[in-house]
Amino acid sequence: MIESASLLAVLPELILTAGGLVLMLVAAWGGEASSRVVHWLSVLTLALAGIALSTSLANGPVAFDGLVRADAFSAFAKAMIYAAAAAAILLAPRYFRTDGKERPEYPVLILFSAIGMGMMVSAGDLLTLYVGLEMQSLAAYVLASFMRQDVRSSEAGLKYFVLGSLASGILLYGAALLYGFTGTTAFDGIAVAMGDGVSNGELFGMVFLLAGLAFKMSAVPFHMWTPDVYEGAPTPVTTFFGSAPKVAAMGLSVRVAIEALGPAGLDWQQIVIFVALASIILGAVAAIGQTNIKRLMAYSSINNVGFALIGLAAGTPAGVAATMSYMAIYVVMTIGAFACILQMRDGQGRPVETIASLAGLSQSRKGLAAAFAIFMFSMAGIPPLFGFWAKFLVFDAAVAADLTALAAFGIAASVIGAFYYLKVIKTIYFDEPAAAYEAKGGVIENIILTACAVVIVFGYLLNPALDAVSAAAAASLF
Amino acid sequence: MDGFPILSLMMAVPMAGAIACLFAGANGARWIALIATLVDLVLGIVLWANFDQGGLQWQFQEYHPIFGRFAWALGIDGIALMLIALTVFLMPICIGASWQAITKRVGEYMAAFLFMEVLMIGVFAAQDLYLFYVMFEAGLIPMYLIIGIWGGADRIYASYKFFLYTLLGSVLMLIAMMWMVHEAGTTEIPALMAYDFDPQVQTWLFLAFFASFAVKMPMWPVHTWLPDAHVQAPTAGSVILAGVLLKMGGYGFIRFSLPMFPEASAQLAWLVWGLSMVAVVYTSLVALVQSDMKKLIAYSSVAHMAIVTVGLFAFNQAGIEGAMMVMLGHGLVSGALFLCVGVIYDRLHTREINRYGGLSINMPKYAVLFLLFTMASVGLPGTSNFVGEFLSLMGIYQASSWVALVCTTGIILGAAYMLYLYRRIAYGEQVNADAAAMPDLSAREIALLAPIAAAVLWMGVYPESFLAPMRSDIRALEARLAPAAPAGDSQIKMGAPKPAGEGHHEEAAAHGEAH
Numbered sequence: 001m002i003e004s005a006s007l008l009a010v011l012p013e014l015i016l017t018a019g020g021l022v023l024m025l026v027a028a029w030g031g032e033a034s035s036r037v038v039h040w041l042s043v044l045t046l047a048l049a050g051i052a053l054s055t056s057l058a059n060g061p062v063a064f065d066g067l068v069r070a071d072a073f074s075a076f077a078k079a080m081i082y083a084a085a086a087a088a089i090l091l092a093p094r095y096f097r098t099d100g101k102e103r104p105e106y107p108v109l110i111l112f113s114a115i116g117m118g119m120m121v122s123a124g125d126l127l128t129l130y131v132g133l134e135m136q137s138l139a140a141y142v143l144a145s146f147m148r149q150d151v152r153s154s155e156a157g158l159k160y161f162v163l164g165s166l167a168s169g170i171l172l173y174g175a176a177l178l179y180g181f182t183g184t185t186a187f188d189g190i191a192v193a194m195g196d197g198v199s200n201g202e203l204f205g206m207v208f209l210l211a212g213l214a215f216k217m218s219a220v221p222f223h224m225w226t227p228d229v230y231e232g233a234p235t236p237v238t239t240f241f242g243s244a245p246k247v248a249a250m251g252l253s254v255r256v257a258i259e260a261l262g263p264a265g266l267d268w269q270q271i272v273i274f275v276a277l278a279s280i281i282l283g284a285v286a287a288i289g290q291t292n293i294k295r296l297m298a299y300s301s302i303n304n305v306g307f308a309l310i311g312l313a314a315g316t317p318a319g320v321a322a323t324m325s326y327m328a329i330y331v332v333m334t335i336g337a338f339a340c341i342l343q344m345r346d347g348q349g350r351p352v353e354t355i356a357s358l359a360g361l362s363q364s365r366k367g368l369a370a371a372f373a374i375f376m377f378s379m380a381g382i383p384p385l386f387g388f389w390a391k392f393l394v395f396d397a398a399v400a401a402d403l404t405a406l407a408a409f410g411i412a413a414s415v416i417g418a419f420y421y422l423k424v425i426k427t428i429y430f431d432e433p434a435a436a437y438e439a440k441g442g443v444i445e446n447i448i449l450t451a452c453a454v455v456i457v458f459g460y461l462l463n464p465a466l467d468a469v470s471a472a473a474a475a476s477l478f
Numbered sequence: 479m480d481g482f483p484i485l486s487l488m489m490a491v492p493m494a495g496a497i498a499c500l501f502a503g504a505n506g507a508r509w510i511a512l513i514a515t516l517v518d519l520v521l522g523i524v525l526w527a528n529f530d531q532g533g534l535q536w537q538f539q540e541y542h543p544i545f546g547r548f549a550w551a552l553g554i555d556g557i558a559l560m561l562i563a564l565t566v567f568l569m570p571i572c573i574g575a576s577w578q579a580i581t582k583r584v585g586e587y588m589a590a591f592l593f594m595e596v597l598m599i600g601v602f603a604a605q606d607l608y609l610f611y612v613m614f615e616a617g618l619i620p621m622y623l624i625i626g627i628w629g630g631a632d633r634i635y636a637s638y639k640f641f642l643y644t645l646l647g648s649v650l651m652l653i654a655m656m657w658m659v660h661e662a663g664t665t666e667i668p669a670l671m672a673y674d675f676d677p678q679v680q681t682w683l684f685l686a687f688f689a690s691f692a693v694k695m696p697m698w699p700v701h702t703w704l705p706d707a708h709v710q711a712p713t714a715g716s717v718i719l720a721g722v723l724l725k726m727g728g729y730g731f732i733r734f735s736l737p738m739f740p741e742a743s744a745q746l747a748w749l750v751w752g753l754s755m756v757a758v759v760y761t762s763l764v765a766l767v768q769s770d771m772k773k774l775i776a777y778s779s780v781a782h783m784a785i786v787t788v789g790l791f792a793f794n795q796a797g798i799e800g801a802m803m804v805m806l807g808h809g810l811v812s813g814a815l816f817l818c819v820g821v822i823y824d825r826l827h828t829r830e831i832n833r834y835g836g837l838s839i840n841m842p843k844y845a846v847l848f849l850l851f852t853m854a855s856v857g858l859p860g861t862s863n864f865v866g867e868f869l870s871l872m873g874i875y876q877a878s879s880w881v882a883l884v885c886t887t888g889i890i891l892g893a894a895y896m897l898y899l900y901r902r903i904a905y906g907e908q909v910n911a912d913a914a915a916m917p918d919l920s921a922r923e924i925a926l927l928a929p930i931a932a933a934v935l936w937m938g939v940y941p942e943s944f945l946a947p948m949r950s951d952i953r954a955l956e957a958r959l960a961p962a963a964p965a966g967d968s969q970i971k972m973g974a975p976k977p978a979g980e981g982h983h984e985e986a987a988a989h990g991e992a993h
Contacts (some may be wrong), residue, residue, distance in 0.1 A: 363583075377619055382645075383612040392652070393610075396547075399656040407656070411649040418645055422622070422638060430626045430634055463546030 001212025009056050009063035009070035012049040012078060013118050019045030020111040021031070027104035032191045035104040039089055042107035046114065048084045052414060053078055053285030066186050067125045068254075071476035074122035076324060076469055077251035080331050081244045082119070085114045087335045087448055088240035091342055094442040095236050098349050101147060109146075110240060117248035121255065126175045126185040129252065133171070133216065136245060137164050143240065144233040156232025163225040171212020177205030178260075185262035194263040206261055210271055213256065214304035217249035219309065220278035222301045224257035229291075235351060238294055239338035242301050244332045250305070250327050252311055254320055258477045265315050272313040272407055280410055284417035292353050293341055296420065297334075300379060303417050304330050310410050311394040314401035320474035322393035325466050329390035329459065336452030337375040343368055343441040343449075352437070355424060368441065369428050378456045380421035381414050386459030483540050484528075485552040485603045488521045488566070489596045501756050504584035508577060509686045511588035515569040518595065518780035520768035522566035529559050532950050536668055539605065548608035548665050556947035557732060557802060558602040561725055564599045564809045567933070568721045572714035574926045575817055579713060579824055580628060587628055590620040591714065598722050602729060607665045611648075614726060618644060621715070621723070629710040636703075638711035643703040647693030658738070670738055671958070677741040684742035687735050688749075695727030697750075697787060698757035699813060701780045708776035711827070713820030716772060719811035720779050724752050725805045732798065736790065737955055740962040743791065749876075749962055750791045755884040757784035761893035766898065771819045774899055775812060777846050778855065781888050782808045782863075789870030793963035797873020798952045800947055803866030807854070807937055811863055814851045814930040818844070821923050822903075825916045831899065836908035841918045845904045847927045852900045854934045856893045862937035877966040 007014070023038050023045070030037070053075045060070030089107045096102045116139065119132025141164060145157020179185050181201035182193035194202055215222040230238045261268055283303025290296040309328065311323030343365075344352045362369035378387030391414065397408040441449070455462070491693060495514030499507040537555035554562065572591060580587050597620070600613035618641050626637035659665050662673045675683060693700045704724075708716045736743050758781050765777035782804060789801030821844060822837070823829055838845035854861035859866075867889060875882035908914035919927070937944055 362586075382615060382619060384616045388612070388615070395653060396656045398659050399653060404653060404657060407653050408650060411653055412646065414641060415646045415649060419638070419642060422641060425622075426626060426634060426637070429623060430637070460545045464544075467546045 005059045005069040006063040006068070009405050010068055010122075011059075012082075012136045013115050015049045015052055016045060016111055016115045016118070019048070020108055020115065021054040023104070023111065023331060024108045027108055030104065033102060035102045036093065038104035039093055039107050042089050042111055043086045045111060045431060046082045046089075049114075049118075050079060050082045062124070066188065067123075067128050068119070069124040069476045071122075071473075072469075073251070073255065073324075073473040073476045074118075076473040077121035077247055077327075078118050080247045080328055081114060081117045084243035084247065084331050084335060085110050085117075085240065087244065087339075088236055089446060090444050091239055091335075091339060092234075092236035094445065095234060095342055095351065096349070102376050103146075104255075106143070106146060106236075109139045110250065113143070113240075114244070117244055120248045121251035123252060124187050124259070126179065126187075128259075129256070130168075130172060130346045133252070135170065136248060137168065137216075140164075140241065140245060143237045144229055146237055147234050150234075152232040153234060154232075159232075160225055160229045167212050167215030167222065168206050170215070174205045174208025174210070174224075177201055177208060179205075181205060187256070190260040191262050194261065198264045198267060199310075202264070203267060206264060206268060207271070210253070210268060213249060213253045214275055217246055217253060217305050218298075218302055219305050221275075223279070223282070226302060227286075227295045228296040229384065230301075231292055231294045231353075235294065235338065235342050235353075238297070239342070240336060242297060242334045242338065244303065246301065246334075247327045247331060250308055250323065254323055255477060257312060258315075258320060259269040269313055269315055270292045272309055273403075276309035277406070277409060277413070278304065278315055279309065281306075281416070282414045284413060284420070287417070287420040288423075290420070293344070293355050293356055293358070293424075294353055296355065296424070297337065297341070300417075300421075301334070301472050304379070306361050307391055307394055307410065307414070310406060311397050313406060314394075314397040314403060316397060316401050317398035317401055317471070317474040317478050320393070320477060321470035324473050325393050325470040328466065328470070329386050332455050332459075333375050333378050333387055336371065336449055336456065337379070337386065339445050339449040339452065340368060340372045340375065343437065343445055345438040346435065347438065349438055355427055357434055357437075358424065359431035360425045361428045361437070363433050364436045366441075368437075368449075371449050372428055373425050374453050374456055376421040376424050380418040382418070384457075384460070386456045389459060389463070399456040429448075482527055483552075484521060484539060485538050485599070486550075488518055488525070488562075489599050489603075491517050491521070492569075492592040492595040492599075496589040499585045499589040502585055504581075507585040508573070509586040511573045511592055512570060514578070514592055515566070515573050515595065518568050519566045519570055520853060525554075526559060526563055526947075529554075529556070531556070531947050533782075535770065535951060535954065536605070541605075545609075548606050551606040551609060551666065552603045552838075553605040553668075554603055555951045556949070557729070557951050559946060559947055560802065560806055561602045561729055562599055564725070564806055564993070565595065565602070565722050567929075568717060568809065568813055570842070571813070571817070571926050571930065572717050575717065575820055576712065576714045577922060579820065583627065587624070590624050591718070594620045594624075594718060598718075598726075601726055605667050607659060607670060610667065611652055612653060614730075615645070615648060617723065617726075617843065621719070622634050624715045625707060625711045628715070631710075632706070633710045636706040639703045640707040643694055643700070643993060645758070647700070648690040650686040650692035654683045655708045658683060662890055667733065671733075673738070675739065675856060680739040680742035681745065684735055684739040684746060687730065687739075688746075691727040691730040691735065692753075693727075694730065695724060695783050695787065695988070696778065696780060697753050697784065698760060699753075701761070704780060705773050705776040708779075708816075709770060709772045713816055713823065716816040716820075718814040720775070720816060721809040725777065725809060726784060727802065728790065728805050731787070731790050732802070732955070737958050740959050741805065743959070744793065744962040747791045747793070750787050751874075751878060751881045754784040754788045754791075755881060757781060758885050758888035759891070762888055762895060765895040766891070768895075769831055770900065771831055771903075772816065773829075774895065775815050775819065778892065778895065779808065779812050781892065782812070782855075785867055785870050785885060785888060788874045788881055789866075792870070792873035792877045793956070793959045794876055795952055795956045796869050796875050797877070798955060800866050800869025800871070800873055801946065802948055802952070803937070803941060803944065804863065804870055805865045805866070806929050807862030807934070810930050810934050810937070811851055811854045811861075814847075814927060814934070815855060815924075817926055817930075818848045821919065822913075822916065826913060831902050833910055834903045834913045835906050835910060836904070836914065837916070838904040839908060840914055840916060843919045847919070847924075847931060848904060849900060850931055852896045854938070856896050857889050860935070860938045862934045862941075864938055865941040877964065879967055 116135030123129040287299035378385035604610035770773040
């Protein structure tokens with residue numbers, strides 16, 4: 001017997017499912033001509049799902065006997081995911097139009113991926129976790145190879161698929177071990193079973209589970225797929241990969257770590273600390289030699305995941321709130337940066353990806369150059385830009401949890417990261433102009449870019465709201 | 479002036495100017511920048527005129543908790559007032575110095591300078607720990623762009639070095655700040671200045687802050703970014719770097735390290751003294767052999783800043799007052815010296831000392847002003863630096879006579895390298911025909927240098943104008959430090975049956991009171 005409250009609690013997912021199925025039919029019969037309509041209707045569907053979050057929240061927090069949770073945490077994460085997905089849809093048409101490959105399947109796939117991500121962040125059970133994760137991944141594999149005639153894109157899709165399946169297998173093995181040793185797949189049940197001490201089997205299960213999750217959020221040492229997939233996938237898809245799935249994977253990891261593995265906090269804390277520092281350092285060092293801006297962004301995302309994990313390592317409500325705030329700010333910076341990267345088109349309108357081609361951009365496209373610089377300084381964590389506040393929050397949480405040494409190492413390593421962001425700014429502002437880009441960007445690109453830049457520059461005024469939302473989200477896990 | 483947010487206004491004016499400059503043409507941007515900085519200068523004079531000397535410690539306070547965890551909290555004491563006055567005084571001169579020297583991307587250049595002014599005022603006026611950090615760090619962005627876009631041949635290396643060096647220095651300070659806020663439960667600087675941290679933790683906190691301020695100051699051996707940054711930066715960039723940005727380090731010591739961690743400051747004073755002694759002797763000797771004018775002045779800055787640090791860590795009124803006076807005096811004098819270099823650089827486009835010579839023949843006005851600033855840099859009585867250096871060294875003499883002995887050699891060495899520089903530039907035969915043909919100062923250049931010359935003489939002849947606003951704040955700081963202050967070795971001899979030594983000391987102390 002399914003209660004209506006449970007159905008209302010998953011209303012955003014229902015809306016996305018219905019919208020996705022209908023739009024797929026539209027795409028199937030309408031062909032490429034329907035592309036524009038499907039794009040806009042997909043954004044509308046995401047907006048409706050976003051509005052439905054309040055209904056979902058009112059009927060939560062527990063739905064379907066604990067399989068799904070509709071609490072403040074999942075609502076906050078879903079709001080970010082839907083917004084990022086919508087941005088990824090809006091930024092796409094212009095890119096695909098250049099090759100005459102504007103397809104209506106793209107937004108539909110993103111909608112399906114969004115359903116999966118929604119399930120990930122509201123999972124209350126290992127089964128929901130796995131179904132959500134696979135749903136998100138399956139859509140993502142197809143998206144990565146979306147330009148199927150392009151060798152790089154196909155390669156990216158295949159690579160992502162093979163490594164992703166491996167990670168899913170590892171995760172599933174961990175889930176099986178946890179089920180075997182605790183006798184339940186429910187998160188709260190696992191926590192109860194672990195309450196009387198963590199057995200070796202549970203420990204192994206936990207490690208495998210975390211390894212699978214680390215793959216999904218591209219944390220070291222499971223990051224290897226990221227640069228290749230980011231580089232090979234079409235840029236709008238990379239925009240998507242860099243934003244929404246990162247939030248989903250991070251949200252899921254936080255929920256699993258706190259709700260299911262809470263009693264083993266001291267055990268996973270070591271793992272998270274190692275993964276965080278390794279991601280920060282590798283992401284920063286490996287990015288220095290990159291010449292392709294998308295690969296640079298891939299390493300940057302690895303680096304950023306490391307910082308976000310520092311909040312989780314603290315393991316406190318403040319730490320979880322910091323991690324979620326970090327992701328929110330990170331998503332804005334990433335989408336803004338990719339809105340800049342999408343405008344890197346040569347005189348014929350073909351996309352360019354080398355960092356060297358940015359040389360002297362500040363003299364031909366002042367606004368674009370300034371926005372680029374804002375996002376790069378922000379990612380480097382230089383105040384007064386909002387990216388500083390993201391780092392501030394996670395380090396503050398770590399210091400409050402007596403992890404001062406971790407905070408000190410992490411922040412010192414952030415200086416290495418600053419170097420490669422500076423390199424991009426140096427190319428844009430200091431170097432002699434290279435061949436000029438297309439004179440103007442797309443309208444939607446410019447609107448999204450401006451909106452992101454405004455948030456990054458004036459973000460501190462949002463602090464009270466961000467603090468309240470992220471604190472409520474964190475409180476719902478503890 | 480009650481309730482009028484003059485400090486916010488002083489930051490809003492250049493901010494608005496910076497935004498306007500981005501959209502203006504080259505000439506428009508120059509005028510906007512000049513007007514904005516002059517308005518700020520007037521506001522600065524109003525601020526000083528309305529500052530109640532000996533009144534409340536914190537004046538012109540503003541408090542708006544709009545950022546969640548931290549607040550837009552501003553307020554100044556006498557020390558901050560003096561440094562803000564220095565900032566707003568130097569800014570119009572910087573704009574004037576760039577009037578003709580900067581020809582490309584003028585709008586962005588002026589915007590960067592005005593943004594820099596906002597941040598500098600913000601650093602000195604911030605009363606919230608995190609707001610201070612934001613202002614302190616944000617200064618890296620405009621300075622990075624100023625050096626990188628408008629700098630000399632090796633500007634890119636210098637801009638990276640400047641940025642990463644100072645960033646690495648200050649990130650650890652942020653972690654220490656977080657720890658302090660969690661411990662004390664407040665982000666307000668006045669409250670933290672009165673909070674007693676556990677002496678054992680103080681050492682760590684002190685070292686974290688020290689890493690930041692020592693780099694900014696800069697102290698030996700982390701000074702190496704400064705010569706590169708100075709040499710490559712455009713003239714006005716060097717002026718603001720030497721004039722104000724270096725003072726942020728000294729301000730940090732006086733606002734944070736000393737009052738917040740008095741025990742650790744006393745325990746680690748040997749470290750500061752040691753580094754300062756090395757800096758005075760070593761960088762003075764390095765300055766002596768430079769063939770690049772800007773590099774020479776940059777090294778002399780490091781030596782002068784070492785006098786500031788020993789003055790601060792003398793833990794007594796004379797030392798700290800002297801340190802403040804050296805900071806103010808050096809801000810004016812080094813700024814003026816960089817302008818003097820800029821004047822001849824604009825004509826001959828080289829900083830090689832050998833390319834000049836005998837300039838007093840064809841540029842007599844220039845030679846007079848350059849001589850004045852050279853003498854001020856040496857610390858000749860009657861100029862600003864004499865007052866500061868004398869007080870600083872007198873202060874440190876009470877704490878450690880050895881440190882005083884070594885640091886005083888800095889004055890002799892300073893005279894050596896400055897006079898040697900002046901001789902090679904202004905005196906001697908005119909060996910280079912192009913240098914001999916350079917025209918004398920233009921009206922614009924005189925208008926830039928004359929106000930600084932007047933201020934240098936004023937500060938040297940009647941330092942009371944500048945000491946009076948700071949006196950009660952420094953007295954409060956001295957009282958805060960008194961329980962922890964190390965006993966000076968020269969005081970140890972007091973009371974021993976050697977009346978000559980005792981008499982000598984009291985005479986020095988009495989002399990100090992007179993200032």
